[in-house]
Amino acid sequence: MKKYRFIVLPILALFVLAATPLWADISPVGERVGTCLGDNDVYKVHADGIDIGYCLIGSGKPLLMLTGLGCTMDDWPEEIVEKLSARYQLVLMDNRGMGFSSEDGTDFSYPLFARDVLALMDELGLSKTYVLGYSQSSVTTQQLLLSAPERFEKAIIHATSVDGSSVADSLSKKSEKMSESLSPVVKRQLEAAKTWKSPLDRLSNLSMPVMFLVGTDDTVVGADSSLKLVSVVPGSWLIRFKGGTHRLMYEAPKDFASVVTQFLELNEIVELPE
Numbered sequence: 001m002k003k004y005r006f007i008v009l010p011i012l013a014l015f016v017l018a019a020t021p022l023w024a025d026i027s028p029v030g031e032r033v034g035t036c037l038g039d040n041d042v043y044k045v046h047a048d049g050i051d052i053g054y055c056l057i058g059s060g061k062p063l064l065m066l067t068g069l070g071c072t073m074d075d076w077p078e079e080i081v082e083k084l085s086a087r088y089q090l091v092l093m094d095n096r097g098m099g100f101s102s103e104d105g106t107d108f109s110y111p112l113f114a115r116d117v118l119a120l121m122d123e124l125g126l127s128k129t130y131v132l133g134y135s136q137s138s139v140t141t142q143q144l145l146l147s148a149p150e151r152f153e154k155a156i157i158h159a160t161s162v163d164g165s166s167v168a169d170s171l172s173k174k175s176e177k178m179s180e181s182l183s184p185v186v187k188r189q190l191e192a193a194k195t196w197k198s199p200l201d202r203l204s205n206l207s208m209p210v211m212f213l214v215g216t217d218d219t220v221v222g223a224d225s226s227l228k229l230v231s232v233v234p235g236s237w238l239i240r241f242k243g244g245t246h247r248l249m250y251e252a253p254k255d256f257a258s259v260v261t262q263f264l265e266l267n268e269i270v271e272l273p274e
Contacts (some may be wrong), residue, residue, distance in 0.1 A: 116164020
């Protein structure tokens with residue numbers, strides 16, 4: 001019996017260690033200021049010269065989710081949030097000047113938006129994370145991977161562009177009839193988009209896994225940009241949803257979440273012996 005006790009106890013200890021996650025959930029910091037997507041608490045921190053509103057949902061490895069032009073945290077499809085938060089701790093944030101995030105009059109630009117994201121990560125003590133960026137924030141995500149590649153384990157870039165000026169022109173034409181109702185912040189977001197050109201030569205040096213997601217019928221950004229980017233980012237994935245538009249997330253939330261989960265869970269990096 002003594003011999004069995006000696007053998008079993010270390011095995012049980014190893015089992016407990018193996019079952020213990022190698023990460024700890026992020027604890028909220030800052031002031032509670034409201035709720036998002038139902039009854040999830042929203043907090044704000046002062047960072048990069050502004051108040052940044054954010055929300056933590058779920059438990060697990062962190063997944064930073066950055067939303068699009070004119071959107072807030074509440075605009076994420078609830079089915080996607082529900083499915084992804086069952087496996088990951090989602091970090092949702094409002095872009096500068098939107099929702100619970102303030103702005104200080106600084107000219108909008110993608111380097112500025114990326115700086116805001118990194119400032120929030122610093123406040124939360126988040127040294128490294130998965131990231132999912134949609135539309136406007138798909139470009140912010142490109143900038144983040146260039147500015148601080150060491151902070152991102154994997155990236156999902158959804159409905160993106162290599163030429164912001166063409167996207168801004170397209171959106172401006174679509175919104176001409178309602179341009180008077182566009183908020184000053186959204187108009188400034190459109191102006192920021194006009195200055196963006198993806199630095200393809202620099203993006204070709206990325207080493208983290210990246211997946212590009214786009215609908216084949218996305219008339220806002222088109223599918224060509226994702227095709228061009230996947231051709232230069234080493235080992236990147238390209239997922240095209242046939243018939244999907246710029247609102248792909250809302251059109252196929254279950255399949256969208258499934259593809260994101262599959263990408264995040266798969267270890268597709270093969271280490272060859274020297």
